[in-house]
Amino acid sequence: MIKGLYEAHLPVSDMEASIEFYKKLGLALAHKGEHVSFMWIKKGKSWIGLWESEEVNLPYHPSIRHIAFQVDLENISSAKEWLHLKNIDVSEAFGFEPARQPLVLDNDPQAHAAIYFNDPDGNSLELIAPLRLDVNESFEKMELTEWLRLKK
Structure with missing residues (x-):
C-alpha cells in the first residue's frame, strides 16, 4: 500500500527567498501560491x-522543522563542497562541527x-545516505572518513 513519502512541509518567512534557496539545491518549483x-x-x-x-519563529524541534534528503553514498563525501559552492554553510550536528562532517549516525541496526x-x-536540512541496513553492530557516531577507514 504505502510506497514512500510524498510530501513534507516547512514554515518560511519569505517565499521568494525560500524558493530561490531550494532551487539552488536542485528542487524545481511545482506550484507557487x-x-x-x-x-x-x-x-x-x-x-x-x-x-x-509568522509561525516560522517556532522554536526548532526536528519533529516539526526538519527534512532529510536522500543522496547516494558516492555524493555524500562531496556534499560539503557542493553546499559551499552554493554559499550554504554546514551546521553543527550531534556535537560534530562542520569540519567533521559528513558523520555516521548510529541508528542500530542501520547506519547512515x-x-x-x-x-x-x-x-534543519540533512543530506543522508544509507551505509548498511539490518546489521546489529553497535557503534558510536563518528566521522564518515573514520567509518570508511574501519570498514576497509
Whole structure:
C-alpha cells in the first residue's frame, strides 16, 4: 500500500527567498501560491510544501522543522563542497562541527552517513545516505572518513 513519502512541509518567512534557496539545491518549483508553494524533490514522486507564515519563529524541534534528503553514498563525501559552492554553510550536528562532517549516525541496526545545514529560516536540512541496513553492530557516531577507514 504505502510506497514512500510524498510530501513534507516547512514554515518560511519569505517565499521568494525560500524558493530561490531550494532551487539552488536542485528542487524545481511545482506550484507557487499566495501563502504556500511546492518544490519537486523528484517530479511525481516527492515534494516539499513551503508555507509563508509568522509561525516560522517556532522554536526548532526536528519533529516539526526538519527534512532529510536522500543522496547516494558516492555524493555524500562531496556534499560539503557542493553546499559551499552554493554559499550554504554546514551546521553543527550531534556535537560534530562542520569540519567533521559528513558523520555516521548510529541508528542500530542501520547506519547512515549525513551532513546538516539550514535553510534561510533555520529549518534543519540533512543530506543522508544509507551505509548498511539490518546489521546489529553497535557503534558510536563518528566521522564518515573514520567509518570508511574501519570498514576497509
